[in-house]
Structures are given as structure tokens and as C-alpha cells.
Amino acid sequence: MHNGLLGTKKTADHMKEKLTRQASSRALPTVSSISKLAGFSPSTVSRALKGDARISEKTRATIAAIAQEQGYAPNAYARSLVTQSSGLVGIVLDRLANPFYGELAEHLHKRLVEIGKYPMILRFDEGALETEEDVIQPILQYRMDGCIIASASLTSRVAEACARHRLPMVMINRVARAHSCAVSCNNYRGGIMVGELLVEAGHMRIAYVSGRQDTSTSEDRESGLRHALQKVGREPLGVVRGHYTYDGGYAAGRELLSRRKRPDAIFAANDITALGVIDAARNLGLSVPNDVSIVGFDDIQAARWHSYRLTTVAQPVDAMITRALALLAERMHNPELEGEDISIQGELRIRSSARLPTHMTATPLSGLE
């Protein structure tokens, strides 16, 4: 085999490779490719594309037309590299066993998109192999502009990592520690509202189904309940853990309602737990609310379903998100700002899972509500 042939073969291979490479790497239009097509410098193309006032309207139009025709989309990475802003905001969540977080995440998502940020959801799976690092690494590597933490587990460690890297962060449905920001529903006030409602309805044996261990949300709601009961010289009949899950609520309800001294009202730390309690009651042949009143916290979708029509405290999700995003925006602008701890009052939503005080009537049925 002489050189000529070899040379030819190599060249052919090379060309073929180039071709497939070109095909498979689908060379996208760039500022540079557009600049050649348009006959302007890359600087001008870049400016024209982002509507810089200094570029003449004519030039702008020409360039815009070519970009459009080429299907140009700016490379976010190249841009982020120089602007030092990724446009990404991390949302840290637990597993979505509790629908409340799913609903919260959906609202958050929508609101972030509205202000031009892209949310990146980071979930932490307890029990899985994932570690704290697994959620912090993407936050760091993708240089998120900010971070919203709405998970119960490892909140503090992620928060601390954010602080260490001076990354703007705000917690939602959590209370602040150290110098961090947090916005939450006023859980204590909510607990009081529920306690007062039950007392006024004449309940004498009121029990509490708590959430996950050591979550301040559950503790604060319980404290509120206790406070309301103390005012009339009483205290909860019993407290059983419900783990913030349907199954947990079911088991807790079963236990409480099988006792000799059976509660005539149960306040569950959140809605999904309350639904479990309701079903436990019914499975024991008890009527809700005739035999036992049951109240939740959150106001998830399912709380409105006709099989439950759960009386509950609605978290002011919209207001919470508004405040959280405002805090975050401030801190993205000035990272040195102090932490703030905000709590917003929830609203009692009277449905039919709890007996009413004689002076109250249920919120009128409007359609399916």
C-alpha cells in the first residue's frame, strides 16, 4: 500500500468524521455565526439581540431577522459565565409524600418563572443514598442565583452551606435560625384558632396528632392548641405521633379512638394526617363530626373533597411566596442584608369535619367548596 492511497484513505475518513460530527453535534447558530451572516461584529450582534439602545433600529431589525430565521437561542452558559448570574433558583424539597409541598412547589415554580427565573427542584430522599452533598453540589456547580428551602430534613445543613458560600437563601414553612431568612404561617396562632374553635364547640376531650419529630411547625401548632386549652383550664387529652403522613394519621387515629377514654375531638398537625384520622374514625364506625371532630392544617386540595370536607387552617401560600421572593430578591441584590423571620397569619376554613360552636355557621357552600 503506497503513500498516496493511504493519504487518500485518511483524508476520506477525516472528512467522514467531520461530516458525522457536524451532523450529530447539530452546530447551533451562535453570535459569531450570526455576525458573519449579518455583516456586523459579534459585539453588535450581542447588543442588538438584547435590545441595547445604542444600536440603530435598522441594524437591530436585520440582525433580529437573521437570528429568528436561524432559530438562534443564546447559550445560557456562555452568558452566565460572563454575567455571573445563572438565572436559576434552587428549590429544596423533601419527598412529596405530603401534597402540601407539591402544591407549594407548583406555586413557587409559577411565580419564579413570572419574574424570569428558572427553578431547579432539588429533592432530598430520606433513606436513599443521597447525602447533603447531593443537594448542595448542584446548587454550587450550577451557580444558582438563590435558593428556597422548603424541606424539613437537613434544612439547617443546606442553609449553613448557603451561608458559607454567601448564596442568597430563604426558607419557607420553616423558622429561621442564625442569620437566615424564613417565612412561615403563624403556626402558633393557627393552633390557638383551632383550640378555640374546638373549645367553643363544647369539646371536652381534645387530642393532638403531632407531625414529625422535632419539627417546629408541629410543635408550634401544638403549643397554640395548649394555650387555648389552658385558657379554660384544660390540656390535651393525649398526643400521638402522626409523622405527617396519611398512614401515620390513620394509625394515630386508630390508637386514640380505641382508648377507653375516647377523644371527642382531634387536631392533626397537618391535613394529610387529618385525612388518615378521619378514615380511622370511620373504620371504627364513628361518625365525623357527630362522634368526633377532626381538624387539620394546610388546606390541601383533598381537604375540599366531599368525602372529607375537612375543617382546617389554610396556609397563606400566596402571601408567603410573595414575601419569600421579596426577601430573596433583596438579598440577591445585597447579600449582606440581615436575616428576617416572617410569619403570616393563616385562615380558619370551616367545613364539615368538626362540630360548630352554636354561634357559628359553616362557610356557605359555593359550588364545590
Place this chain on the structure above:
Amino acid sequence: MHNGLLGTKKTADHMKEKLTRQASSRALPTVSSISKLAGFSPSTVSRALKGDARISEKTRATIAAIAQEQGYAPNAYARSLVTQSSGLVGIVLDRLANPFYGELAEHLHKRLVEIGKYPMILRFDEGALETEEDVIQPILQYRMDGCIIASASLTSRVAEACARHRLPMVMINRVARAHSCAVSCNNYRGGIMVGELLVEAGHMRIAYVSGRQDTSTSEDRESGLRHALQKVGREPLGVVRGHYTYDGGYAAGRELLSRRKRPDAIFAANDITALGVIDAARNLGLSVPNDVSIVGFDDIQAARWHSYRLTTVAQPVDAMITRALALLAERMHNPELEGEDISIQGELRIRSSARLPTHMTATPLSGLE
């Protein structure tokens, strides 16, 4: 005001600006800063950090230690720019009114993280200001390595955009059009299974509550039902739209069950709709399943709740995701691959919302199931 003063002021301002800039831009460690600290070239640092075999163990250890101590996290954007791979996979979803998609998204999320990809969720809000562009732009700008489409609306337009940009894409819970990939539950077979179950249980007046207009999922499930009924010389008593929502199911159930010729069984196009139908039945004073059997499709969490215990067809979500990710991975490796349309059989989950054929017994109650 003379020059000196002006000059001083300008300088002071400038310094102040520099300081705050420095503070607020929290200079992160880079390959370059580490290379100086370690006394090696950036090339070596880069290789050491990613475990290139050519770097000596000693060098690697030195560099790793410094990186660790500095809290170094590689900049994903710089890396993406040169590797031409972002590590991001887009998940396109509708609003999460249907919990099935929330559960699907959670599983998908987990599985993607397991294979080292970061999911970015893109939701399309019907009725909101968002357009098709709003979901396509981030996919393009953030140069997603691939895309999973699990939304009913605008599926085809996003799919088309992906194709145009030669971006690997697979649809899930959808059927493929053109050259695209899709994996879904075998909805037709599922419909047949439900139809046969109801026929064998002796139901004579079987109605169908359909989903959203023009969704193949709903149509296929209905076709399956029709097929099973035709085999015994019958056809559905009526078909009413349920819009794939709880409220839609409730309204549809109310309508069907108020008719003079009342159905004795209703198959709803999905679970969330079926729950609405159940509640409508109960509100009309009917017993489920004594007066009317109700069957759903999906097997969402709430289908297991004791107030419903919904008989349904479980979508093989794990298997669907496995196949979808495999298809996607193949296409990320070779974008020229043909489209494939995969359907996996679902599984009938017998609970207690539907009467049983005499030869069958319900799946035994194990704990809360």
C-alpha cells in the same frame, strides 16, 4: 468644587464600589486559583479533580486536599461550554391538577438523579400568559441534554421543536407521532380489563367518564371498554366528559347518576376523576359499590385511602420510566435513531369500589393496602 476634591471623591467611590463588588461577588475558588495554591498548572488541576489516570496519586491527593479546603465546586457552565453537555434533562409537565403527574415527576426526578442528570421541570400553565416559546426557550438556552415530555397540552409543538433542534426527546404517558419516541401504559388493554371485570360482575348499565378532549389516553381506555362490551353484545350506556379533574368527575357522576336510567357501573378515565364520581354517588345517597361500581385508572396515592379504596388499573410507572430513560440515553448517544413507540401493560388493582365477579375475591388487606 475644585478638581482635587472631585478627584478624591471619585476615587473613594471607586474604591467603595470595588470593595462591595468584591464582597458581593464572593470570589469562588477556580481551577486557576487552586492551581496557584497547589503549584501545578490548571491542566493538571483539572485532570486531578476528575480523576484522570495519568496524574500521579501524590499530585492528585495534594490538589484534592486544597480543593476540599477551599470548598471548590466546579463551574458547571464553564464545563458545559467545552464538553457540550449540560447534564440537564428537561421534564415538561402540565399543571399538577392531576396527582398522577406529581407522582410521576417525583419518580422521574429520582431516577434521573441516580444516573447523574439534573432534571429541570418546565410546566405549562394553560390560560396563563405562557406560550409554547416559554417552555422551549429554556430547553434551548440551557442546552438540555434531553427532554422528557409528560404533558398533554402542546406536546406535539414541543416535540416538534425538539426534533427541529435535534434534541433527544421521549414522551411518557403519550403516544408517539412522527419520528418521536413514546412510552405509555397500554391504555386499550387497560380499558378491556376494566370492561371485562365489570361485565363479569354482572353489570348491565356501564357508563364512561372521559378525560380531556382529544387525549389519546382517554380515547384508548374508552375503546378498550367498548371492545369488552361488544364481545358480549353491548355498548356503553353513556359517555360524559370528566376533564381529568376531581370536579369534572364529580359533575359527570352527578349527571350520570341522576338520569332515569341510572348506570350501575362507571369507569372513569383516571383516578382523580373516579374519586369525584364516587363522591357524587355518595352525595346522591348511593352506596359504592352496592348501588354503583366505580373504577379508575392510574393508581394514585389517594386511590388507596380508606374513604375510597378505588379499584383501578395501576400504571407501571417504574417500568415506563426505565424504558423511557433507556430510549433517551440511546438517543443522547446517537441522535439519528428511529422513533419507537412502547406500551407496557398495566395491572388491575382490585379494591372495594367495584363489585366483584363471583369467582374473584379482593386482594387481601395487608396492613393499610
Place this chain on the structure above:
DNA sequence: CTGAAAGCGCTTACAG
């Protein structure tokens, strides 16, 4: 085993 150089696709002072 290690390094110098080029380049990924943008933006942004600086200069004209």
C-alpha cells in the same frame, strides 16, 4: 506524568 495554548459562546469595558 505535566504544561502551554487554544477555544467553548457569550458580554463588556474601551476606543473610535
Place this chain on the structure above:
DNA sequence: CTGAAAGCGCTTACAG
């Protein structure tokens, strides 16, 4: 109003 040049933080042939 427009352009040349430098640089964001990496990786990767190429060379030794």
C-alpha cells in the same frame, strides 16, 4: 452607532 480585544472558568488535543 460600531468594532477589536479581553475574559468568564473550564477542558482537551498537542507536545514533551
